[in-house]
Amino acid sequence: MSVVVETKGLRKAYKDTVAVDNVSLKIAENKIYGLLGRNGAGKTTLMHLMTAQQLPTSGELKVFGENPYENERVLKRTCFIKESQKYPDTFRVKDVLETAADFFPGWDREYAYSLADEFRLPLRRGMKKLSRGMLASVGIIVGIASRAPLTIFDEPYLGLDAVARSLFYDRLMEDYTEHPRTIVLSTHLIDEISKLLEHVILIEGGKLLLDEDADALRGRAIRVSGPAFKVNEFAEGRKTVHRQTLGGLVSAVVIGDGDGGDRERAQRLGLSSETVTLQQLVVHMTNASNANPERKAEI
């Protein structure tokens, strides 16, 4: 595995807030990562560190094997799309698409214009006069057409309608398939992008809660329901991230082995079972870690 971003004990503290707390992770080449977490979890701060927009308080950070700060070699290979992107006052949509070529060696001008057409962007309109959704579309086009080896989107869809969001997911996936690169997507719309994600990084209170292959994760979580003693038998020795009691019945989300045998085992015990969506799992895991901070260990 070729590593694009590596952090060791990375920490970023503002005055009295630790936004990123002892995070050690590796982001591999040519994969799509979901950077997930509640509001204020530390996602934007982590992305700012990875793109050298902020300095860590302590710990190590390497991007493409190097320190990213004021490092042209690294920054040329990185594209960071954030909602609050500022543009020069006089810039029109067209100017953004033309200037991007100076920043990104892999910029595909023709493709950028065809995307602008699909997103129905008025090329001659000033950036200051765009609606929120149009502004988000410009960011998305820059993010896709830059083909940067490390592309990071911080909640890129704000203001985008469902049709435009779906267009974003489709074009991102198509272009990624043709031109593989490392993509980090921070989002709260987990169900919408779930299919795109190959790896999930979940942070809570600045700490790394989960760093796992998305398919493995999807296969491991199961919701079982039935009489309490049977659910307890099923959950014995495994981690339960959510438990709800209704009369004599219990419903529990349990992290299983992911070997495919869990459904059968549940059936043999007479329990009903269903898969858990990535979004549900993230919610349950975040809640479980808040209820019991000791549980922040491995699942």
Ligand SMILES: Nc1ncnc2c1ncn2[C@@H]1O[C@H](COP(=O)(O)OP(=O)(O)OP(=O)(O)O)[C@@H](O)[C@H]1O
């Ligand atoms: N410049 C700053 N000065 C002080 N505190 C900050 C600063 N930037 C972020 N924080 C704090 O650091 C913590 C993490 O914030 P961050 O923006 O990284 O979270 P986030 O996961 O991106 O949240 P959201 O999903 O709401 O965008 C929060 O408690 C926030 O208030």
